[in-house]
Amino acid sequence: MNRTQAKTPRPRIRTRRVFETIFWYIVLCVIAVVTVFPFVWVITTSLKGPQDSVAAIPLQLLPQHPTFANYVRVWNQLPVGNFFINSIVVAVATVVLNLLFTSLAAYPFAKMNFRGRDAIFYLLLATFIVPPQLTYIPSFILAVNVFHYYDSIIALIFPSLATVFNIFLLRQAFKAVPNDLIDAGRIDGASELRIWWSILMPLVKPSLATVAIITFVNQWNDFFWPSLMLHTRERMTLQVGLVALQGMFASDTRGVAAGVVMTVIPILILFVTLQRQFVRGLTGAVKG
Amino acid sequence: MGKKFMFTPYLFLTPALLVIGVFVLYPIVAVIYYSFTDYSIVTPPIWTGLKNYQQLIHDTVFWQALAHSFIYLLVTPVLIFLCIILAIIVNRKLPGINAFRALYYIPVISGSIAVGISWKLMLDTNGLLNGLLLSLGWIKEPIQWLAEPAYTLPIAMLLTTWMGLGYYMMIFLAGLQNISEDLYDAAVIDGCNAWQKHWHVSVPGLRPQITFVAVISSLAALEVFNEIYILTGGLGGILNSGVTMVFYLWQQAFKYHHAGMASAIAMVLLIITLAFSIANIRLLESGTETES
Structure with missing residues (x-):
């Protein structure tokens, strides 16, 4: 009896832990995007070819014609x-x-x-x-x-x-x-x-x-x-x-x-x- | 032999003291003197007494610069608040946590010039931010982020904050790791929830780090230059909207060659940084006394 009582909460704690871990990873990733995104964007911009847009319209994040020409x-x-x-x-x-x-x-x-x-x-x-x-x-x-x-x-x-x-x-x-x-x-x-x-x-x-x-x-x-x-x-x-x-x-x-x-x-x-x-x-x- | 032992310490000190004497101590004395002179660098300084200071009092740009520098100090409480939260977030044992800490640190070491230019490219009227906002439909017309005087200072402050996040986070993280686990356990027994626990244990435990960050980041805020220089293209922004104390000092000294006037600005800046550092330390240390 005692044993089963002790056992039942366990899976719940485990799933809670898993959710907590996932939650923290999401938070960490969001912050990482904030701190790293400008650099990623600068790197992709530096690799863009003349046909790739660097302007507001049309908005383009990744180079379609990557080049080291710049x-x-x-x-x-x-x-x-x-x-x-x-x-x-x-x-x-x-x-x-x-x-x-x-x-x-x-x-x-x-x-x-x-x-x-x-x-x-x-x-x-x-x-x-x-x-x-x-x-x-x-x-x-x-x-x-x-x-x-x-x-x-x-x-x-x-x-x-x-x-x-x-x-x-x-x-x-x-x-x-x-x-x-x-x-x-x-x-x-x-x-x-x-x-x-x-x-x-x-x-x-x-x-x-x-x-x-x-x-x-x-x-x-x-x-x-x-x-x-x-x-x-x-x-x-x-x-x-x-x-x-x-x-x-x-x-x-x-x-x-x-x-x-x-x-x-x-x-x-x-x-x-x-x-x-x-x-x-x-x-x-x-x-x- | 006894005599030789007396000389040795000074011999060890001489090289460093010579350099610091010439490039730090002498300049302080020289600036005090220059601030009372009319000095265009090319011709020798001419003593003019308090004229530079009198001119400053009637100089609207100077008052603007002073106000902007004080507004800039807002980055200090914002950084302390954000970085303590960040430190609490990264102070957990998860696989790969070190990689995340490193990613947050990248803006710190990249240098304000490279970072400032990246931001400038993004904030361009025809740049990424307007592109995102237009494509999301949040705005109809592109916003002139860098030409609108009201935005100059807030954008520079945001940039300073963003560049400082990783640095001050690491300082608070080191502080958190010195706080005993027992204190947290005691707080939980006393019925604290996760955030109360941090308010009652982490924040008081981080007092030395808070003092350090308050002093260092407010000095950095009062001395801001690179962000303003890059974002305004070295012009200080439309209607001087981005002119801070150090930027105005730079303009007077190295653009207009008014070394005397620039020295007077430097003296005001020195008095402010002095007063601010003392006030910061007093304030935060008196806090510890009342609590303990």
Whole structure:
């Protein structure tokens, strides 16, 4: 008797579970359509042939005469290859040098006692709320009058060599390293530089990876400052080049769409391969 | 040896501090000075005292920009609300849930230029949105989404919100995963239904994340530029309908070469961001005190 009573509700719970699961998948799919649809539409537009409509009337979502001709046209009329190379050089150089500079600075903030440590640290933290656009006015004047790197990609790398946010994140990572390890290094007679490079850096590799990704994506997608600095086509990064392309191909929706796809694909590939580090980088940033 | 140890920390700091000094600290001081000068970048600055600020007070575009920037702050509560719900939705163990989270994250990493241009193509008078609405019969005439002044700011705000969804969702998701299951069980025993459970457990548990998102997203809203630049083609919209503080700063500094005036705008912006960040943190932290 008891057994049958216990058994009867089971199928009901199971069907309820199935319905719940289906419900959640529908919700998830609807949201996915909202977040991804513009990209799908841009990709299909970029593949449309001259006979396919890109206008409101007649409305056509999928290309009936798919072609890569739009990509070829954009590639031939603009130095897209240069845009790619410039973007990659800027992003990679920034990541490598920024990580070097900020991890050097993070070490004393995390593990050394010295005069003015807290004062300097809080001064740096306070600059976090300064709108970057404010700093671009004097930075622009410096670029033209002092550093003479106007219209060169050096102008994008140089000011990004150290960022307060990255110092802050790496300081958190170094703080988690046990002091015993550092003391052991000091007893063995290792220099502070040696301790930093051979003991601390290998231990915070995951944090370095996330900081690298955040820095790379920020630099890759940056527009305001690059648009102020870069004017010669061949020296542009992808973002600045894409805006130039949009102006040049104003009446060519298919060409602009092809340009958008070319700009987004590299960062999407990076995201798919390093998805876990992306997410960890975010959560780490908030805990800090 | 003791002396050498004193110097080491500063040696480690020097490269980073030099860069930040030149590109962040010096500019703050320089902008304060420039804001009291007439400075066209080409010729040296001339001290004019409070003239720039006096001009700003009588500048209708400046007041428009200020108003638009404050309206733009509406994206913050909207993002907090939507992203907490999104985080609750994706915080369940279903096969393939990571793929969905990744899909929601795509707009975040694609960059505001590519995303803005995609939206611009869709919102074109002869574009996809009008095509859909016409074929559904919801409208008879195509709507000039990008030329109608009343739509400029709402569309830009929608774009900012859409691009931020995945980012802030991930932050709240990380927060939710730190909340103990016991608290939810206790809420269920106390008779909470599914949504009450989230209101009484998730929302208080997410307080640190809410503070973080409120500060970060309101700073981003006050500093918005790329969305406006792309959607209005660098013009700021008809009748300045899309001109925000940073857009006006950009126009003054880099289009008209009024570096002095732009610096005065930058100072106002700095004071607002400062006041806003302090208010945000105070407000949200005082909330925790009264509750605990």
